[in-house]
Amino acid sequence: MSERHVVVVGGGAAGAAAALAAHASGARVTVVLGKTGATSLTSGAIDGELDDDAKSIASALDLWTFERAKIATSAGTLRATHGRDRALADLDASKGAVLVARVAHPAWDARALAASYAETDARGFVADDVALVVNEAERAMRHAELAALHDDPARLAVAADRIKQALARGTYGAVLLPPWLGARGAHASELSALVGVPCGEVLVAFDGPAGLRFEHARDRSLQHARISTLKSRVKRVAQTDAACAVDLDDGAALEADAVVLATGGVLAGGIAYTPGEAAFARAMPPPSRAPFALGYDAPVTLGHDGHAFVVPGSVFGVAPESIALRAPGERDTLLERVGVLVDSRLRASDRVFACGDALEGHARTIASAIATGVAAGRAAAA
């Protein structure tokens, strides 16, 4: 009996988890890597519980830990998570005062952060100079570029020396640093070992290196598992009784026994907001249609709150306020709730599964992406 071929469309957290899970279930897997999505912009925080199967699949990425932690954010808050990118500092794992590194970089104000953390945590946060930025050119760099510099072990050793100099001026149990601890991998534990005190990053919301670290970890783990990847965008997914066909932008066509859609939500562009008035410019009355569409053809239905879109009662389409703003009592905006409708096994149609942000009714988090990715990958391989 030949093994099943599963095509996973999308290379974010959901796609990677689906690919690794399908592979672990014995399927032959091909991943279509598109462009930057939500995971590429991740902050590195894992919000949400995962079961043991999902944790063990995700551990192949060698990127995250799945223990409760208290992380510091660049917004000045301290908050709990269910897991984190390993570079992020866990303040629950240390005791005593915390050194917040003051560096000569415009996107980093250690004094403001230290004062802000101190408002809710009594252990003491001290901003003190750590010369991690060594020249004017680095002052102009973005977080991710500075993180990439610290992939170099020599540079990391320099950073360790500078941190040690600052540590000598006080008594500290932990060090909080800007999000610069590596772009190819998280070097927090190497640095901590060099320094002798736990060191870690502060979380930044969307312009930090956590997304880059994910992309590198994904590429490494897919390669390690000998899962083949294609860099392209999907144009069309079609299915017959016996198989699925996946047409790509570059003209390539794939055949598969099952397809997992991990193409993301509105943020990634997998789902496009298509306001009615665009059609209004050409036709009156315009054709009635839903305010969202999948970014490609696939035999699936988009909807929200468990049902497909109904024909809007306005020739101009649905009012944007009801899409971008939360209605009273709702936790999420429609932008976050819209997605592919699936059954309890994440099946969108006979041979097509969906996971991650592409799904209707699931939180737009890394944890949810991993959990649904693993489940969809397993189901597709079965």
Add this chain to the structure above:
Amino acid sequence: MERPHEHYDVAVIGGGVNGTGVARDLALRGLRVILFERNDLAFGASGNSSGMIHGGVRYLETNPSVTETSCRDSGYIQQIAPFLLFRIPFLMPVSDGKKGRVLVELIDAYFRAYDNYQPLKHSEPHTRLSESDLRKLEPGLAGKNAGGVTFDEWGVDGVRLCVLNALDAEEHGAKIHTHTTVEKFARDPSQDDDWVLDARDLITERRVRARARVVVNATGAWSPITASLTTTIAPKSVRVRPGKGIHVVYDRRVSNYAVLAEAIDGRQIFVMPWQNVSIVGTTDDDYFGSLDEVVSTSEEVRYLVQGIARVFPAIRAARAIGTYAGVRPTLYEYGKLEDSLSREHEIVDHASEGSPNAFSMIGGKLASFRLFAQEMSDRIARDLAPSSICTTHTTKLPGGERHVDAMALAERFAITPVAARRIVFRHGARAENVLARVAREDEAREVVCPCEPVLGAEVVHAIHAEHARTVDDVARRTRLGFGACGGMRCANRCGQIVARELDLPPSVGRSQAARFLVHQAKMRAPALGPEQARQEALAIAAMRAAIGDDE
């Protein structure tokens, strides 16, 4: 906690262009002035207008003297704040209908008459355009046109105009209280019938009591509410008809010229390049909601975009990044269409109701604010400073003292020319005061809002020199957070700076930033388009990353 009475000649209620304008005028005449503003300077109509000092071309037919005074005053404003004005060339296409040719003739003649007044405001005369001229100038125009005309108007930042008036008043001895609401005012018979005003600072809860000979109600659409704070003025004597107007903001200048179009009901609307964005405006609808929280709706946005798309179809593909809304204090008339209401102004003397030394400034517009302030001040000075004369048209506004070269400043302070240019536009010669902070502290060089870009120095300057007390106030003065990212990249940083500079707990700065972001999201939502939807999803994700799951 009550502080001892402070005594003033005039108490002005309202920090819009009328209030700050009259405060400046009176202060320049040597009178002691105190100004109370319930929200922030330019919070209402003044900061949410189309941002034009126009010449009143629409009055040319019915009342040419209005056109003349408008043009003359536009010239004065240029003299006192040359750095703050920018040229907006308009294009008026005439569609090639049955009467297209005739209409072009008529419009041409009309603007020939307007040309007589244009030199008063240093504007270029109009040009008559053929169909091919039109296409050359604005390739995005739709359909077939019989021709058209250009005409020249001036744009202004209404917020800066109010702030500079307030600053100049202050430099001449006036006292400015923002975020301070007057709760009641009454005449005190035991003290020469002076007015006593009781106000409360809405941020610190501190109470302020002031005594003044004269009180001026310059609260725009809030006027009847203000009148109700005393027992001797009948609110109906200061009736206004609040008319809501919204504008849609695009992420860049989408056209070369400001282009006029007709909305579906025949009203004139426009798309125009304004500072570094384009704006589409405006609506005019009776408004019955809260004046402190005016939001746009998608119906208003669709009304505007539909009208503009008929002459400039590319507007549908352009990326709208937000809206803003204000409420005009139009003079009250019942039973008239909104558009045919007068934008004129009127001074109400409440002496006839038994409230001498109380006046209300009703109506008015950005373009004629100085004139209105002069009329009001002349009336007040008749009793308080009879020998004084108005000098607001000859005295420079702060920053207008001399011309400064933005490129030279950029070089001197080692900042990008774009940042230097926009600081000079906003501060004139005072740009050097702003940038002095860069020389003193490296942190001031930081780009806080990359969309504009706004430097740290400008944020700190707004806080210490321009009465900004919240993130929202800083944004109003600097345009921080008004770009495509909607404040996602700068609001929190701005909150940190506000907290640091004003010695507030960091959490206060953070919650100010959050409030600003939520408000911006509300104003963006009605104009949501495909690209902005992705940005919106990212903004929500970023917010969740910073605050966690348990919000």
